[in-house]
Amino acid sequence: MSYDAIVIGAGISGLLTALALSKEGKSVLILEKEKYIGGVCRSYEVDGYRLDTGPHAITRLKNGPFKELMNQYFDVVPQFVPFGKYYVRIGNETKPFPWSVNSWLQFNLIPKTDRLLLMKSLFNMLYMLNNGKDLSTMPISEILPQNVSDRSKRFMNWLCYFTVGTSIENTPVSRFIDNKTNKRDSFHYIGKFYDLLISEGATDQGYPKGGLQSIVNSILASFPKNKVEIKTNEGVMKIECGSKVGRVITKKNSYVGDKVIYSGFASDLPNMVDNLPLEYAQKLATIQKINSLTVWVGLDKKIFKHQGSQMWIDSDPFAWVVPTSNYDPALAPDGKQLVGFAFTLPDEYNTEKIKKKTLDTILKIQPDIEKHIDMIHYQELIPEKAAWSVNAGFGDVKTPIKNLYCVGTDTEKRSAGVSRAAYSVLSCLDAIKKDDVLVSHY
Numbered sequence: 001m002s003y004d005a006i007v008i009g010a011g012i013s014g015l016l017t018a019l020a021l022s023k024e025g026k027s028v029l030i031l032e033k034e035k036y037i038g039g040v041c042r043s044y045e046v047d048g049y050r051l052d053t054g055p056h057a058i059t060r061l062k063n064g065p066f067k068e069l070m071n072q073y074f075d076v077v078p079q080f081v082p083f084g085k086y087y088v089r090i091g092n093e094t095k096p097f098p099w100s101v102n103s104w105l106q107f108n109l110i111p112k113t114d115r116l117l118l119m120k121s122l123f124n125m126l127y128m129l130n131n132g133k134d135l136s137t138m139p140i141s142e143i144l145p146q147n148v149s150d151r152s153k154r155f156m157n158w159l160c161y162f163t164v165g166t167s168i169e170n171t172p173v174s175r176f177i178d179n180k181t182n183k184r185d186s187f188h189y190i191g192k193f194y195d196l197l198i199s200e201g202a203t204d205q206g207y208p209k210g211g212l213q214s215i216v217n218s219i220l221a222s223f224p225k226n227k228v229e230i231k232t233n234e235g236v237m238k239i240e241c242g243s244k245v246g247r248v249i250t251k252k253n254s255y256v257g258d259k260v261i262y263s264g265f266a267s268d269l270p271n272m273v274d275n276l277p278l279e280y281a282q283k284l285a286t287i288q289k290i291n292s293l294t295v296w297v298g299l300d301k302k303i304f305k306h307q308g309s310q311m312w313i314d315s316d317p318f319a320w321v322v323p324t325s326n327y328d329p330a331l332a333p334d335g336k337q338l339v340g341f342a343f344t345l346p347d348e349y350n351t352e353k354i355k356k357k358t359l360d361t362i363l364k365i366q367p368d369i370e371k372h373i374d375m376i377h378y379q380e381l382i383p384e385k386a387a388w389s390v391n392a393g394f395g396d397v398k399t400p401i402k403n404l405y406c407v408g409t410d411t412e413k414r415s416a417g418v419s420r421a422a423y424s425v426l427s428c429l430d431a432i433k434k435d436d437v438l439v440s441h442y
């Protein structure tokens with residue numbers, strides 16, 4: 001049997017692509033190497049708690065790329081609970097993240113002189129932008145005033161790790177200013193000082209009720225009848241594209257389709273595609289993955305009271321703390337609380353040592369939880385397949401091989417996480433549409 005499209009990988013990028021193509025009337029086969037689907041966008045049970053693959057805030061729910069795909073293709077839409085505030089925690093103090101210039105000027109967790117110096121850097125940056133300077137190769141550390149305190153440097157470094165997955169020395173200035181429009185107009189950005197996490201502040205973010213899995217379940221429930229076939233435990237080993245049809249080879253079988261859309265690591269493509277140009281393979285080899293460890297902790301009482309998450313600036317490694325059961329109490333047994341502590345890890349680490357270090361850090365910063373711990377579960381995951389860093393590469397949605405496309409967080413240099421995955425799907429659909437001029441109903 002031949003399919004209109006073969007999608008490799010059943011993470012959110014692959015599933016969204018399959019949904020869009022099938023809704024456009026195409027027959028789609030999805031091949032997933034694991035026995036489960038969802039990739040790093042799913043949930044599972046541990047000791048009565050429902051854990052997600054890392055804590056998640058789904059961003060830009062009012063008018064972002066994921067919203068666009070939901071509007072266009074979802075029959076069943078996940079329910080989102082407002083994500084609430086981002087609290088910055090330094091020492092024993094916790095304050096809401098200062099999204100506006102006004103709140104930044106009053107944000108006294110950072111010394112006043114540093115706040116003014118950082119403000120000045122912002123205006124320098126806008127000046128450079130206006131003068132046509134390329135900010136994609138300039139690291140944040142270069143525009144940071146040298147004389148700011150260590151506390152302020154840590155704060156800025158935390159933001160870099162959180163948004164890009166790498167240090168302040170590797171994070172390009174452009175990451176924080178061009179993710180929404182790519183517009184080179186400085187006035188567009190004034191008044192949005194430190195709107196650093198995503199492009200529109202935190203007001204349009206949500207947590208999916210029922211857990212992250214509910215997003216995947218909504219996609220599955222929206223597949224048109226008899227249009228999508230999913231095969232799990234089918235790791236793809238070879239992709240043969242370039243002529244009229246594509247062939248995809250797994251350990252068990254081989255499949256034929258008009259188009260192949262790959263959503264695994266773009267850096268693995270050279271091992272799978274024999275006719276990939278050398279120069280392209282070399283570019284893919286420069287992609288840097290991000291590593292993360294999430295420590296899920298079940299507590300026998302509710303200790304983290306506020307709606308929202310905490311940014312732990314003193315933590316080593318830096319941590320983002322999200323009590324998911326505050327959004328949906330059904331994620332924890334009655335009267336208990338589920339909290340995810342997400343850490344970005346260095347390129348190389350020892351798993352056992354880092355597990356111990358992160359747990360020690362949690363207990364050092366929040367000692368009152370120790371006697372209430374009811375469950376601990378660790379997850380080593382790759383949140384983004386490519387770090388948006390100054391010295392690393394990215395893949396593309398359109399490969400140099402005919403009829404071979406890619407989607408996923410290493411194929412589109414915009415936004416982050418699910419939003420980035422959704423951008424890649426929209427770009428891929430556009431690329432297919434352009435290439436496939438004869439097929440009118442895409």
Ligand SMILES: Cc1cc2nc3c(=O)[nH]c(=O)nc-3n(C[C@H](O)[C@H](O)[C@H](O)COP(=O)(O)OP(=O)(O)OC[C@H]3O[C@@H](n4cnc5c(N)ncnc54)[C@H](O)[C@@H]3O)c2cc1C
Nearest residue numbers: 009011012013033039040054056057236264383408417418
């Ligand atoms: C700790 C953590 C926190 C996060 N926080 C957020 C957040 O707050 N907000 C947000 O939007 N996002 C967040 N994310 C990121 C988000 O979950 C991911 O960016 C997104 O789920 C990636 O989806 P994907 O489909 O591109 O990749 P993946 O989920 O990695 O899917 C790829 C799929 O392809 C399969 N595959 C790979 N190779 C093959 C092969 N050869 N053959 C067959 N199958 C193959 C894999 O098994 C996998 O199922 C977070 C992630 C983590 C880990």
